[in-house]
Amino acid sequence: MTHCFVLDAQGNKLSPTRENRAWYLIRKQxxxxxxxxxxxIQLKREIPESEIDSSSIQLGIDDGSKLVGIALVQECKAKNKPVFKGTIELRTDIKEKIAVRRGYRRYRRQHKKYRPARFDNRSSSKREGRIPPSVKHKKDSILRVINQLHKWIRIDRIFLEDVLIDIRALEKGYKPYKWEYQKSSRLDENIRKAVVLRDHNTCQDCGITNTRMEVHHITPRRLNGSDSIHNLITLCSTCHGKVTGNELNHCKRFYQKVKGRKILFSDAMHVMQGKTYLQNELKEISPISLTTGGDTANKRIDWGLEKTHANDAIVICHSIVWPEQCEIKNWVIKPMRKHSNKKIESVNGFHHRDFVKYTKRNKERYLAYITALYPEKNQCNLTTIEGKILKRYGLSRLTLLWRFNKIYWL
Structure with missing residues (x-):
């Protein structure tokens, strides 16, 4: 079942209806x-305020680092019903693209005439309360989707799962004492000395002691390895050179020697760092209430729902619904980059990022969006909604489903 958002002739937001009912109204003009x-859909007449359904509509958000579940639940007199649910796919390439841009800028600056350094003039990098761009972009993507939904439907209250992750406990592997929280978890310049002292100034691979030791990241930084002492080991320069570039083949035995473990903080940190910013921005849309992950899990189990981000978002709304009502279309939502690297504007009426249907000769069909156009042979590259990449497919077998506009709703 899929619901449709409804506006009246003046743009007032009405209660959603079923899609088949919406198509009936369109056919009847x-x-x-x-x-x-x-x-x-937009009705051709204005609905008096006295006739507008005032039942409360709640928005539930299951916040995450890579996937975010959202759901809209309408509180009705007979029984509550979910009218929308979806999963937002967040981008994870912001940090890498910023690093590439930084390299381009430094190269350009070094090849121009002398100009004074500009770092101290950049107030945005020094302002209080600033969060990393990669984290801010994820929270802004959630807000983009919610603001778009808010144009089509009322949102009377927002329920957000308050994420509580103890980063220090993840690092240490146990719940620290209160006084341990006051000590820095980053040794910085002293971290090398701490690792060498722990390993008794001995190469943990060949056992040599009478040489200068180097500290090696067991899981390398390029693969999101942390600077924690649990991810570092002492090696001599010869052994260090042998394992560099081939770290993953040595991870297991190195972790066993130092009794360490692979720790990935990035997902937990992204959620924790941006949650205050997200909460403050959501308060500008509608009143917000916080829930906990334990309540969400217990309710989902009691209702017999499958564990998905979208179902969790339904449960987060403090409205009792029947499990069979949750079996509605789960939208996959992709907020896209505003900047496009397209070189061709259009070919045969098809544009970059258009959502299309490709029909093969054996009647097999793909739902996909266009990622590249080749006018010389009337071909294109496609990416299906499952993520499959199709290269050099003919435009003659394409059917335009919808013109792209900022966000993919698949």
Whole structure:
């Protein structure tokens, strides 16, 4: 089952209806189609305020680092019903792209005439309360989707799962004492000395002691290895050179020698660092209430729901729903980059990022969006909604489903 958002002639937000009912109103010329994915219609008459359904509509958000579940639940007189659920796929390449841009800028600066350093003039990098761009972009992507939904439907209250992750406990492997939280978890310049002292100034691979020791990241930094002492080992320069570039083949035995472990903080840190910013921005949209992950898990188990981000978002809304009502379309939502690297504007009426259907000769069909256009042979590259990449497919077998506009709703 899929629901449709409804607006009246003046743009007032009405209660959602079923898609088949919306198509009936369009056929009877009582409404016009404003958007197909997700479906939004606008009635041709104005609805008096006294006739507008005032039932509360709640938004649930299951925050995450890579995937975010959202759901809209309408509180009705008979029984509550979910009218929308989806999973937002967040981008994870922001840090790498910023690093590439930084390299381009430094190269350009070094090859120009002398100009004074600009770092101290950049107030944005020194302002109080600043969060990393990679974290801020993820939270802004969530807000983009919610603001878009808010244009089509009322949101009377927002329920957000408050993420509580103890980063220090993840690092140490146990719940630290209160006084341990006051000590820095980053030894910085002294971390090398701490590792060498722990390993008794001995190479943990060949056992040599009468040489200068080097500290090696067991899981390398390029693979998100941490600077924790649990991820470092002492090696001589010869052994260090042998394992460099081939670290993953030595991880297991090195971790066993130092009794360390692979620790990935990035996902937990991204959620924790950006949650205050997200909460403050959501308060500008509607009143917000916080819930806990334990309550969400218990309710989901009691209701017999499958564990997904979208189902968790339904449970987060403090509204009792029937499990069979949760079996509605789960939208995959992809907020896309505003900047596009396209070189061709359009070919045969198809544009970059258009959502299309490709029909093969054996009647097999793909739902995909266009990622590249080749006008010389009337071909294109496609990426299906499952993530499969199709290269050099002919445009003659494409059917345009919807023109892209900032966010993919699949």
């Amino acid at each position: 009582r409404a016009t189609l404003k958007r197909k994915f997700p479906m939004v």
